[in-house]
Amino acid sequence: MIAEVTQPLVRNLMTLKKATFAIAAASLMFVSFSQADEVSEGVQKRIAPVGELCMSGEPCAAAPAAPVASGPRSGKEIYDSKCTTCHAIGVSGAPKFGEAGDWGPRVAKGLDTLFDHAWNGFNAMPPKGLCLDCSEDEIKAGIEYMVDNSK
């Protein structure tokens, strides 16, 4: 008799407990979702590319990024990137890098003549050594680098 009365009651209680738990869980999830929103908003702001936050007209938009390469290239840079093609192994009779015997008679002509020949071309030596964007100073630096290292 007692069992007949209490069993449905216990069942009801358990259902109630489940429902309470479900509501609690749901509200917990809601709280954590709205927190997640705030967090992701913060993260998005932090990982946003600088350019997107810098509107045109603002001072930050005025300064362009400095070019990576600035100033004249060194003689070594010119030689390594342009002149080495022929002067490393002596293509078509080019005076070889590091060969004092090759460079001695050339240097005897004077650096001005060497520059003139390098700038304007000389037999199989092409004008500017094919370095079309080389400045006079850069060609001179390239010659000096080869001469200095071929003594």
Ligand code: HEC
């Ligand atoms: C395509 C091959 C080639 C390249 C690239 C080249 N040279 Fe030459 N260079 C030569 C040859 C060949 C000679 C020898 C010419 C001769 O004496 O008849 C020469 C000679 C020279 C001479 C001696 C000129 C003289 O009056 O005796 C200088 C200085 C020189 N090159 C500088 C340079 C510089 C600096 C570069 C790189 C910016 C360069 N060369 C790149 C082929 C080249």
